[in-house]
Amino acid sequence: MKPSLILRTSAAPILVMAVLYSLYILLRGHNSPGGGFIGGLIAGVGILFFAISRGRHDALRQLRVAPTTLCGTGVLLALASGVPALILGRGYLTHQWLFIPLGDGRLPIGTALLFDVGVYLTVIGTVCAIFLNLIRR
Numbered sequence: 465m466k467p468s469l470i471l472r473t474s475a476a477p478i479l480v481m482a483v484l485y486s487l488y489i490l491l492r493g494h495n496s497p498g499g500g501f502i503g504g505l506i507a508g509v510g511i512l513f514f515a516i517s518r519g520r521h522d523a524l525r526q527l528r529v530a531p532t533t534l535c536g537t538g539v540l541l542a543l544a545s546g547v548p549a550l551i552l553g554r555g556y557l558t559h560q561w562l563f564i565p566l567g568d569g570r571l572p573i574g575t576a577l578l579f580d581v582g583v584y585l586t587v588i589g590t591v592c593a594i595f596l597n598l599i600r601r
Contacts, residue, residue, distance in 0.1 A: 475517035479526065482510025490584050491577075500580035504587025511588070512595050520599040527592060534589030542582030545575045 486507035493499025515523030527534075549558040559579070563570040 471517045475514045479510045479514045482513070483507050486510070486584075490580060493580055500583030501587055503580075504584040505591065507584075508588050508591030508595075511592055515596055515599050520596050523592075523596060523599075531589045531593035531596065534585045535593065536589075538582045538585030538587070538589060540582070541585065542579050545579035545582060548575055 486503040486505075488503075489506060490500055490503035493503065511523055511527060514526060524530075545559070546557040548560045550556055552560065554560075557579070559574050559576045561572055561574040563572055565571075
């Protein structure tokens with residue numbers, strides 16, 4: 465069965481909205497509920513919606529990186545987020561913070577962000593690796 469014109473037309477804008485919203489959830493997750501896992505699921509669902517409407521090959525082209533590469537990169541980033549604490553003689557995964565002056569305030573950047581980005585990439589890669597292999601179109 466060929467997907468409808470409406471489904472094919474709406475797939476690209478929905479993918480863009482899903483990825484943008486997933487990035488918002490990823491960055492919001494430090495101070496509020498959310499973070500890498502749910503953000504990765506939202507982005508993965510956007511890619512899967514695109515794959516259902518346009519096909520597996522087009523979805524892999526939009527992804528630009530093999531899903532297994534995303535998984536590996538994400539796991540390495542999550543593991544690397546604990547290294548700064550080890551270098552400073554603290555416990556592994558004790559998150560460290562850097563405060564960057566920004567206007568009138570300071571922007572806190574921590575190794576927790578690196579961990580969340582690693583989880584984000586791992587979840588996207590896992591979701592896409594599993595479900596894109598189920599789609600044979």
